[in-house]
Amino acid sequence: TIQRQKGPWLRDAILAFGRGEADVALKAFAERGYVRHRKSRAETISALVDRWQETTVVSPTKSVLMIAATNADVRAISLAARQRLRSRGVIHGDDVILSAVSPSGHDVMLPLARGDRIRFLRRAELDGQEVINGTEATVLAITSDGDHDHRIVARAGDRMLSFKPAEIADEKGRVRIAHAYASTIHG
Helix, strand or coil: CCCCCCCHHHHHHHHHHHCCCHHHHHHHHHHCCCCCCCCCHHHHHHHHHHHHHHHHHHCCCCCCCEEECCHHHHHHHHHHHHHHHHHCCCCEEEEEEEEEECCCCCEEEEEEEECCEEEECCCEEECCEEECCCCEEEEEEEEECCCCCEEEEEEECCEEEEECHHHHECCCCCECEEECCEEECCC
C-alpha cells in the first residue's frame, strides 16, 4: 500500500510510473500544474530555484528537495540556490573551497560557508558519532588551523558534529560531502 502519496490521483500516477507508463503518470502531474517546460537549461534551473525559494520562504521548516537527472545539473542548481540563500543572509561569511568528489567519481570544487546545507556521501565516525551516507547537516562554523587545514562544525538534527574534511575524504583526499539543496533521481 502506498503511504507517502495521499491523494488517489497521486497514488495512481506513482503506480503508473512503476508499470513503466511514464506518459500516463506525467500527464496526471501536468494536468495539475506540476510539470512546467522552459526553453533552456539556465531558464529551467532559474525557474526551479524560484519555486524552491518561494516554498522555503513561505514555509521555512518545510523540507524541499530539488531533483535533477545528472550530478552536473545538481551542482548548477545547488550553486543557484546558494546565491539566493547568500542574498537572504542565510549563508554568510567567506567561502572555503574544498576539493571534493561527486557521487559519480568526478573531481569537483565545493564552496562551503556558514549556513550551507550539506549531505554526507559516505559512512563515517565523526567526533565520536556515526553519520551515514545521505545524512544532512547545516554548517555552523568553519575554522582554519593553517594552510587548507579546516574544521567544520555542523548540526545534523539534534546532533553537533565537528570534523576535518580529511576525516571524510576518499583515498585521493577528495571530500565526500556535497550541498544538500538538490539530488539526482538516483540519489
